[in-house]
Amino acid sequence: KPSKRLPLPPGSLGIPILSLFGKPTVFIHGQAANKFVFTSDSSTISNQQVASLRALLGERNITELSGEDHKRVRDALVSFLKPECLKQYIEKMDAEVRRHIDMHWEGHQKVTVLPLMKTLTFDIICSLLLGIECGARREILIKCFETLVKGLWSIPINFPFTVYNHGLQATNRIRNIVKDLMREKRVELEQKGASISHQDLITCLLSIGEKNNKEGMSEDEIVHNVVTIMIAGHDTSSILLTFIIRLLANDPTICASVVQEQEKIAKSKASGEWLTWEDLAKMKYTWKVALETLRIVPPVFGGFRKAMKDIEYGGYLIPKGWQIFWVKSMTHMDGDIFQDPSKYDPMRFENQASIPAYCFIPFGAGPRICPGYEFARIETLVTIHYLVTRFTWKLCCTDNGFSRDPTAIPAQGLPIQIVPKKILQK
Numbered sequence: 001k002p003s004k005r006l007p008l009p010p011g012s013l014g015i016p017i018l019s020l021f022g023k024p025t026v027f028i029h030g031q032a033a034n035k036f037v038f039t040s041d042s043s044t045i046s047n048q049q050v051a052s053l054r055a056l057l058g059e060r061n062i063t064e065l066s067g068e069d070h071k072r073v074r075d076a077l078v079s080f081l082k083p084e085c086l087k088q089y090i091e092k093m094d095a096e097v098r099r100h101i102d103m104h105w106e107g108h109q110k111v112t113v114l115p116l117m118k119t120l121t122f123d124i125i126c127s128l129l130l131g132i133e134c135g136a137r138r139e140i141l142i143k144c145f146e147t148l149v150k151g152l153w154s155i156p157i158n159f160p161f162t163v164y165n166h167g168l169q170a171t172n173r174i175r176n177i178v179k180d181l182m183r184e185k186r187v188e189l190e191q192k193g194a195s196i197s198h199q200d201l202i203t204c205l206l207s208i209g210e211k212n213n214k215e216g217m218s219e220d221e222i223v224h225n226v227v228t229i230m231i232a233g234h235d236t237s238s239i240l241l242t243f244i245i246r247l248l249a250n251d252p253t254i255c256a257s258v259v260q261e262q263e264k265i266a267k268s269k270a271s272g273e274w275l276t277w278e279d280l281a282k283m284k285y286t287w288k289v290a291l292e293t294l295r296i297v298p299p300v301f302g303g304f305r306k307a308m309k310d311i312e313y314g315g316y317l318i319p320k321g322w323q324i325f326w327v328k329s330m331t332h333m334d335g336d337i338f339q340d341p342s343k344y345d346p347m348r349f350e351n352q353a354s355i356p357a358y359c360f361i362p363f364g365a366g367p368r369i370c371p372g373y374e375f376a377r378i379e380t381l382v383t384i385h386y387l388v389t390r391f392t393w394k395l396c397c398t399d400n401g402f403s404r405d406p407t408a409i410p411a412q413g414l415p416i417q418i419v420p421k422k423i424l425q426k
């Protein structure tokens with residue numbers, strides 16, 4: 001039990017409205033801090049998002065839930081996001097990536113990577129998770145979605161014309177589209193039965209509800225979590241892809257090894273043949289490059305928790321009700337854990353078991369570890385495969401830094417010059 005006489009963590013609380021989201025917030029990092037955050041039970045530390053996120057994503061979204069509710073909703077989402085299920089969708093992802101490249105890269109000499117990767121990951125989400133083919137609905141959704149994302153980290157003051165107010169309007173429109181989709185998919189499920197239950201995430205969640213109510217989700221839960229997954233799976237993978245593309249332009253040796261691995265796979269395929277699960281398993285070096293990119297530029301730089309009671313940590317008192325903000329970059333760049341931490345070295349991940357627990361946490365850890373890991377891995381590998389086998393590129397901008405908003409953004413969105421390659425196949 002913590003003693004009330006322990007000092008508060010050092011630092012200034014700042015002016016409330018300007019300080020981190022208006023609440024006293026403790027900033028922590030390092031292996032022990034990560035373990036403390038990821039393994040504490042929900043009666044000590046709960047997962048509670050800032051007010052703007054909660055309002056825009058919906059109060060039944062997974063990041064707001066704890067205990068049995070969290071487990072039930074998470075199990076339902078994982079029943080679609082688990083590898084055994086996603087294996088069936090590699091073809092669909094492959095088709096989206098090829099369509100994207102034909103439309104946005106082919107025939108161009110210069111492209112700006114970040115907005116393109118955002119378009120691509122959004123299209124993959126529409127196709128696989130929402131089951132929406134190209135067309136007007138996707139166009140409306142992407143417009144609302146951009147407004148919603150801007151509102152997520154805004155000050156939650158609901159006056160007309162504020163970013164937050166626009167975000168609220170956008171989220172309502174998106175929720176209505178998801179509800180329409182649910183009505184349509186319910187009818188389809190009634191007509192075609194369980195054989196289509198895994199055709200997309202929405203149908204999958206509806207069919208769990210119908211099979212067994214104890215495991216199922218309410219209508220609000222489905223809507224709030226579909227919107228949350230759209231956010232969780234979009235700004236993350238698109239940033240990872242963008243920074244891999246920048247790394248490949250900056251490091252000819254790493255690039256040559258990725259190209260060699262991917263060209264070998266491309267040469268083994270007949271014209272038009274889709275990538276398979278087995279092909280992805282051969283992309284070992286490319287995935288190490290992705291992991292190293294996630295270490296240096298984690299798309300999600302940290303997260304929020306709330307102290308549910310007075311907690312003693314590291315000789316300080318974290319009072320009940322305070323926010324805890326865990327940040328991963330400082331652990332990822334700690335020279336005692338990762339030798340020469342500023343050096344890009346994918347071979348650090350040759351033996352992942354040698355990395356101490358809670359020190360490499362781009363996807364978090366513990367019961368809330370990102371359930372989209374496999375989805376992100378597949379879309380990253382498929383995209384990099386087609387980009388490196390079809391193009392070479394060089395950077396138009398020499399600024400190698402990035403800003404945070406709060407996700408990582410490269411200078412000018414990463415403009416590059418591209419040159420098509422001769423297509424390889426068996």
Ligand code: HEM
Pocket residue numbers: 062063074077081228229232233234236237240294298299300303361362363364365367368369370371372373375376
């Ligand atoms: C490179 C890509 C990605 C990264 C780096 C990433 C990272 C993370 C992190 C750090 C968390 C928070 C863990 C915590 O609070 O303890 C998280 C949670 C989550 N992610 Fe991801 N993510 C990625 C892609 C995805 C994708 C593609 C999806 C879905 C298709 C997804 C769905 C989720 C969900 C639903 C949660 C909440 C889990 C829970 O609260 O139990 N993520 N992710």
